[in-house]
Amino acid sequence: MTNQDIIRWLDRIADELRANTHYLTQLDSPIGDADHGTNMNRGFSAVHAKFPTMTAMDIATQLQTVGTTLVSTVGGASGPLYGTAFLRAGSAVASKQELTASDIVAMLEAFLGGITARGKAQVGEKTMVDALTPALHAARQELDQGASIADITAKAAAAAEEGMKATIPMLAIKGRASYLAERSIGHQDPGATSSWIMLRCLAEVCADQ
Amino acid sequence: MKKLINKVEDVVNDSLAGMGAAHANLLRVDLESQIVVRKNAPVQSKVGILSGGGSGHEPMHGGYVGIGMLDAACPGAIFTSPVPDQMLAATRAVNGQAGVLHIIKNYTGDVLNFEMAAELAELDGIKIESVVTNDDVAVQDSLYTAGRRGVGVTVLLEKIVGGLAETGAPLEQVAALARKVNSHGRSMGMALTACTVPAAGEPTFDLSEDEMEIGIGIHGEPGRRRLKLASAAQITEMLATPIIEDLELKAGEQVLAFVNGMGGTPLIELYIIYDSLNRILTGKNIKIVRNLIGNYITSLEMAGCSITLLRLDDEITRYWDAPVYTPALRWGM
Numbered sequence: 001m002t003n004q005d006i007i008r009w010l011d012r013i014a015d016e017l018r019a020n021t022h023y024l025t026q027l028d029s030p031i032g033d034a035d036h037g038t039n040m041n042r043g044f045s046a047v048h049a050k051f052p053t054m055t056a057m058d059i060a061t062q063l064q065t066v067g068t069t070l071v072s073t074v075g076g077a078s079g080p081l082y083g084t085a086f087l088r089a090g091s092a093v094a095s096k097q098e099l100t101a102s103d104i105v106a107m108l109e110a111f112l113g114g115i116t117a118r119g120k121a122q123v124g125e126k127t128m129v130d131a132l133t134p135a136l137h138a139a140r141q142e143l144d145q146g147a148s149i150a151d152i153t154a155k156a157a158a159a160a161e162e163g164m165k166a167t168i169p170m171l172a173i174k175g176r177a178s179y180l181a182e183r184s185i186g187h188q189d190p191g192a193t194s195s196w197i198m199l200r201c202l203a204e205v206c207a208d209q
Numbered sequence: 210m211k212k213l214i215n216k217v218e219d220v221v222n223d224s225l226a227g228m229g230a231a232h233a234n235l236l237r238v239d240l241e242s243q244i245v246v247r248k249n250a251p252v253q254s255k256v257g258i259l260s261g262g263g264s265g266h267e268p269m270h271g272g273y274v275g276i277g278m279l280d281a282a283c284p285g286a287i288f289t290s291p292v293p294d295q296m297l298a299a300t301r302a303v304n305g306q307a308g309v310l311h312i313i314k315n316y317t318g319d320v321l322n323f324e325m326a327a328e329l330a331e332l333d334g335i336k337i338e339s340v341v342t343n344d345d346v347a348v349q350d351s352l353y354t355a356g357r358r359g360v361g362v363t364v365l366l367e368k369i370v371g372g373l374a375e376t377g378a379p380l381e382q383v384a385a386l387a388r389k390v391n392s393h394g395r396s397m398g399m400a401l402t403a404c405t406v407p408a409a410g411e412p413t414f415d416l417s418e419d420e421m422e423i424g425i426g427i428h429g430e431p432g433r434r435r436l437k438l439a440s441a442a443q444i445t446e447m448l449a450t451p452i453i454e455d456l457e458l459k460a461g462e463q464v465l466a467f468v469n470g471m472g473g474t475p476l477i478e479l480y481i482i483y484d485s486l487n488r489i490l491t492g493k494n495i496k497i498v499r500n501l502i503g504n505y506i507t508s509l510e511m512a513g514c515s516i517t518l519l520r521l522d523d524e525i526t527r528y529w530d531a532p533v534y535t536p537a538l539r540w541g542m
Contacts, residue, residue: 025409033263033288033428034409042286071325075263075289080321118321171353175317176430178354179347183433 001099001149003059005205007051010066012201014044020197027190031177035076036190043074043082059099063090063107077175078191081115081128088114101152104206105143108136108156125173126184131192135160135199149209157196157203164192210410217407221264221284228271232536235275242298243291245271245282250303256374256383257281257303260312260367261296262319263288265406266427268537269364269506275535276542278371279312287406287509288428290318296326300335308336308380310387312367314359315343316428338384342366344396344517346451347424347433358426361469361517362394364505365529368538372531390525395452398515399444400425400432400471404508423447427471427508427515441478445485448516453493456520460494465529467500467517472507474514479503482514499529505537 017024017040024037047069054062063086071083092110093103112132121127138159142152165188172184175191214220222240229238229245238245251257260270261283270282280303285291300309309330313323320341327337342359343350350357370387400422403412406429413429416422421444424433439447458464468483470476479502490497498521506515519525532541 029409029411029413031430033430034406034413035286035289038408039286039289072292072294075285075292075322076318077290077316077321079290079292079318080325119317173353175355176426176428179358179426179430179433181349181354181433 001104001206001209002097003057003062004055006059006062007055009202009205010044010047011051012205013198014048016197016201017041017044017194024190024194027188027193031172031180031184031187032190033176036078036194039074039076039078040194043070043079046073059096060090060094063087063093077119078194081119081191084118085111085114088117101143101147101149104149104152105136105139108132108139112136119174121174124170126167126170126177126189126192127174128189128191128195130167130170130189131160131163131195131199134163149206153199153203153206157199160196160199164188164196167192210405210407212405212407214407220407221286224264224267225271225284228536235534235536236271239298243284243295244299244302245274245284246299246302247274247276247280250280251305252280253305254307255305255377256307256380257300257305257309258312258367258371258374258383259283259296259299259303259309260363261285261291261299261323262314262316263290263428265509266507268504270367272537273364273367273535275533277375277531277533278368278535278538287408290316290322293322293326293329296323297329300326300330300337301333304335308338310370310374310380310383311337311339312363312370312387313339313341314363315341315356316358317355336380338380340366340384340387340391342391344391344394345398345426346395346455347397347426360398360427361396361467361506361515362391362519365394365465365467365501365517365519366390368533369525369528372528372533375531386524386528390519393525394517394519395455396515396517397448397452398425398427398432398471398513399423399448400508400511400513401438402473402512404429404472404511406509421513425508425513427506429508429511441481442485445482445489445516449486449489449518452516452518453495456518458493458495458518458520461496463496463498463521464490465499465501465519465521466490466497467505467519468502469506469515469517470504471511471513471515472504473510473512476503479514482516486516499526
């Protein structure tokens with residue numbers, strides 16, 4: 001995976017978040033504050049606007065630029081959470097010109113690590129972590145079996161989707177949905193959904209690698 | 210959606226521009242940094258008082274910038290926490306070399322963004338104290354929630370702490386008073402209708418004609434319980450009882466009673482709630498010695514109200530009474 005693939009990945013995310021702005025905001029209405037789609041779209045539109053200066057950057061700098069841009073533009077909890085995730089993901093692949101399968105898994109691990117360090121959420125609390133944790137496990141398992149980047153990212157995206165769907169019956173313990181207590185049950189977590197979108201885009205971009 | 214707006218994406222900016230034009234004697238609005246700053250900031254040797262949060266709660270927080278209350282406010286998008294860049298710009302703008310107090314309502318987004326801003330400001334060599342308000346008794350304060358939300362007490366705290374800061378008190382003392390005020394106050398709210406976030410275009414939840422939500426927050430989120438609509442007296446009882454119990458208010462104690470409108474409820478109804486509240490407290494021999502009634506921490510056009518009770522002592526009362534001159538609160542000068 002090269003720095004040009006990273007731009008392709010980010011471009012897919014920006015497209016998908018734009019297309020799913022209303023969907024994510026709708027998910028956020030019954031258990032949050034109806035802004036997740038708008039906020040994520042604002043953040044990745046700002047990332048998209050920086051592409052002209054980003055194409056020449058190395059991978060680590062690209063990911064760190066995404067991190068600082070999201071922190072500066074998204075707001076809400078998602079800004080610091082995804083911002084820290086991309087910043088850490090960048091640090092994890094410092095000075096790499098091209099990412100190998102194990103680099104990609106290291107990047108995902110750092111991405112999840114950034115979110116848990118900032119948000120202190122654990123699996124089962126109805127958050128982004130519920131999509132990202134099974135994704136990381138699946139990616140690691142594939143890597144251990146010597147799978148290709150395409151298979152690793154595809155399995156990670158599939159596990160994230162399952163994890164996202166598993167948030168539906170969960171009782172929210174973190175974030176604004178936790179105020180609803182048992183009334184948060186039955187709704188899919190918007191943060192887990194945006195995390196799945198990012199991993200699905202990664203798998204799409206890596207499908208031929 | 211029917212709203213007095215130009216473009217959905219311009220709501221916050223257009224409103225801030227109007228505010229800056231209307232209150233140029235008290236504050237300046239920096240549209241580029243998205244901050245509202247007291248006109249003569251930074252006041253040298255005075256602790257800077259800064260708050261911020263999502264927009265949609267007007268007059269909080271921008272309406273409290275001026276003399277004797279906030280030095281700066283950082284408005285985010287509607288119901289969305291502002292970003293660290295705004296908080297850092299505001300912190301720098303109000304740093305009079307005596308440190309800056311960040312007043313944060315307990316919501317995950319606000320806490321995380323302010324945390325990052327404080328880390329950045331400290332790299333700049335600015336001394337920061339952070340106080341998180343969490344007065345909403347509708348939320349169980351347990352490991353199974355994000356903790357109690359910051360609501361009505363925030364307004365009272367900004368006024369009281371702003372009064373102390375104006376005397377030139379040091380940062381530690383200002384922060385200590387802020388923590389005391391937070392621990393002395395509790396709130397609970399209810400909604401008769403939902404509200405519509407402009408960017409979402411539709412109400413955040415459905416509530417039929419004969420229903421109400423008890424235990425709502427200020428972001429259009431549903432509450433803890435949905436009940437059949439009741440009388441103002443019954444609703445006041447439902448809101449006041451858990452507050453009185455949680456504060457363990459005793460006969461003979463003195464309180465500030467704050468009846469707040471959520472944005473879409475007329476003052477005539479808020480006074481009906483105040484009348485009930487006064488009867489309940491009088492019946493328990495708890496004395497209301499200060500009050501505040503009106504729309505001060507709102508949730509767009511939501512109809513409904515919240516009640517906040519603040520246990521008073523001499524220090525808190527003194528700085529509540531201290532002069533204040535802001536767009537939304539002014540007395541004593």
